[in-house]
Amino acid sequence: MIDRLIQQIIAKKNPSVVGLDTMLEYVPGHVVNNYGGQQLDLEGAANAIYEFNKAILDAVYEYIPAVKIQIACYELYGPHGLEAFRKTVQYARSKDLLVIGDIKRNDIGSTAKAYASAYLGQTQLKNGAVRVFDVDFATVNPYLGSDGVMPFIEICKSNGKGIFVLVKTSNPSSGEFQDLDVRTGKLYQKVAAKVNEWGKDLIGSAGYSQVGAVVGATYPRQLEELRSLMPGAFFLIPGYGAQGGSAGDIVGGFNSDGLGAIINSSRSVICAYMRSPWKEEFSPREFADAARAEVLRMRREIDAGLSQKRIRPW
Amino acid sequence: MIDRLIQQIIAKKNPSVVGLDTMLEYVPGHVVNNYGGQQLDLEGAANAIYEFNKAILDAVYEYIPAVKIQIACYELYGPHGLEAFRKTVQYARSKDLLVIGDIKRNDIGSTAKAYASAYLGQTQLKNGAVRVFDVDFATVNPYLGSDGVMPFIEICKSNGKGIFVLVKTSNPSSGEFQDLDVRTGKLYQKVAAKVNEWGKDLIGSAGYSQVGAVVGATYPRQLEELRSLMPGAFFLIPGYGAQGGSAGDIVGGFNSDGLGAIINSSRSVICAYMRSPWKEEFSPREFADAARAEVLRMRREIDAGLSQKRIRPW
Numbered sequence: 001m002i003d004r005l006i007q008q009i010i011a012k013k014n015p016s017v018v019g020l021d022t023m024l025e026y027v028p029g030h031v032v033n034n035y036g037g038q039q040l041d042l043e044g045a046a047n048a049i050y051e052f053n054k055a056i057l058d059a060v061y062e063y064i065p066a067v068k069i070q071i072a073c074y075e076l077y078g079p080h081g082l083e084a085f086r087k088t089v090q091y092a093r094s095k096d097l098l099v100i101g102d103i104k105r106n107d108i109g110s111t112a113k114a115y116a117s118a119y120l121g122q123t124q125l126k127n128g129a130v131r132v133f134d135v136d137f138a139t140v141n142p143y144l145g146s147d148g149v150m151p152f153i154e155i156c157k158s159n160g161k162g163i164f165v166l167v168k169t170s171n172p173s174s175g176e177f178q179d180l181d182v183r184t185g186k187l188y189q190k191v192a193a194k195v196n197e198w199g200k201d202l203i204g205s206a207g208y209s210q211v212g213a214v215v216g217a218t219y220p221r222q223l224e225e226l227r228s229l230m231p232g233a234f235f236l237i238p239g240y241g242a243q244g245g246s247a248g249d250i251v252g253g254f255n256s257d258g259l260g261a262i263i264n265s266s267r268s269v270i271c272a273y274m275r276s277p278w279k280e281e282f283s284p285r286e287f288a289d290a291a292r293a294e295v296l297r298m299r300r301e302i303d304a305g306l307s308q309k310r311i312r313p314w
Numbered sequence: 315m316i317d318r319l320i321q322q323i324i325a326k327k328n329p330s331v332v333g334l335d336t337m338l339e340y341v342p343g344h345v346v347n348n349y350g351g352q353q354l355d356l357e358g359a360a361n362a363i364y365e366f367n368k369a370i371l372d373a374v375y376e377y378i379p380a381v382k383i384q385i386a387c388y389e390l391y392g393p394h395g396l397e398a399f400r401k402t403v404q405y406a407r408s409k410d411l412l413v414i415g416d417i418k419r420n421d422i423g424s425t426a427k428a429y430a431s432a433y434l435g436q437t438q439l440k441n442g443a444v445r446v447f448d449v450d451f452a453t454v455n456p457y458l459g460s461d462g463v464m465p466f467i468e469i470c471k472s473n474g475k476g477i478f479v480l481v482k483t484s485n486p487s488s489g490e491f492q493d494l495d496v497r498t499g500k501l502y503q504k505v506a507a508k509v510n511e512w513g514k515d516l517i518g519s520a521g522y523s524q525v526g527a528v529v530g531a532t533y534p535r536q537l538e539e540l541r542s543l544m545p546g547a548f549f550l551i552p553g554y555g556a557q558g559g560s561a562g563d564i565v566g567g568f569n570s571d572g573l574g575a576i577i578n579s580s581r582s583v584i585c586a587y588m589r590s591p592w593k594e595e596f597s598p599r600e601f602a603d604a605a606r607a608e609v610l611r612m613r614r615e616i617d618a619g620l621s622q623k624r625i626r627p628w
Binding site: 021023024025032037038039040041042045070072073075076077078079080082083086104105106107108109110111112114115117118119123124125126127130132133141142143144145146147148166169170171172173174175176177178180181182183187190191194 | 335337338339346351352353354355356359384386387389390391392393394396397400418419420421422423424425426428429431432433437438439440441444446447455456457458459460461462480483484485486487488489490491492494495496497501504505508
């Protein structure tokens, strides 16, 4: 799956992915009106979100390698929301996009296996097995140690899927635990070493593992350091744009082959129509066009950053 | 909510809770046959699981203060599984049980708020707000630091709910990160100090906070140590029974008032009918009676442990 991601990045000339962190408040009124307007219920909200996502995907799929779907935004609308999540995954895959389920799941033993099966594998019924949410990559929280991560890796092995392990997250308080000094460095460095170990049997043809890492754009120094500590791990980099990371900040997340990172942008794309400069140019009915304009702007910005460092792979 | 939990523990003379980690393989054939037998689909599986849960709840609700529902087991069956989760929560609450959603969620900012709203708060629609999964307590993973926990605590404050933060988990590799030496002790001790800080404004009338901690039964020395480090935190203790923790091991998780801990048991209760000694006594059709027998046995065992230490609160 990591090889397919790399192919897509090169074909689309773009390492940036769109985060479909869609909440009802982002959906323009004319879409909401199709599902009950002011009276819409949870099912209506979920359907409105799915319609919004489909239009965004139609507008941007040609320009991006993958989407990241934040499941919290769907759980907010209950089982109907989860159905909208499932359908959004299917729709993105029908457009040949890779799908990263941003689920940050973590547990142990048979419970971790249940999560891994639900998102990356198959659910066993009495008479065969079925795929349920079926994303290509999932994010995983490492706090429980190898017991919490290996069940995901087992399912990755048998299903050709990948994970991104949280190593150094983008938020202000990420250092409270992740930056603690442990005997041999920082906690996040210890987690990074484990990511190498967890991923060593899952290396694809371009030298990258199915076991990647989440590393925030907002800590450029650590991003560069982690790049050298985990040369074979693909990075999923959040925090670009809205959270303050710039194109200069994220270049350190790439290897000299111009690969090794994907940059996520969520609200600045899906809410582009509500924000300057795009809100001056696009009406709410043109929300998908505004999203496309922002995707293309971001691609140019990152391309310029990579070309300055002479590490563009395309 | 923590005060209600304490009332329930004293009224039922039982600090042990039942974990409804129900998977299809645990459901006896005569229940599966009501939903398609060998041909059952995801919806049938979810309905079979809900019927199984209802029967277990009917058999045990008089004897336990709360149930812990492991959401991974429901996500495995997709949106229908999540509907079975939601209905199980409702049914347990209709029996006056408190419900712990074992969801181990973690994220930051608006995403963490979305999780907290979905499970502990309300979802905002256009015309008012609705409760979605509506559990009383949720488990939360602290790896992202305060940014990842405070949104849960804000929702707890406004909705009278509680959380259990993962501090020292019960699994073999929990020490890989949690036991690392940091400058001022171990990582889990640092997390424990934060739990005190996060919970200090949410203390109920018995002196316990709405912000509790998950501490495994399988590390009795750390359990005792954490008891003294977090005197005002209620502990959710997994790993009793199936994972190897004994009644002697968990006594250290209680304060001298006989409170401060709930002990979870999942498979040894819900799968009692499949296991010795109960499988010799009960048929698969009597799975709920077997579950009740195991709940009562466990209550006696813990009661004996507490009475030996002379710290029973009833």
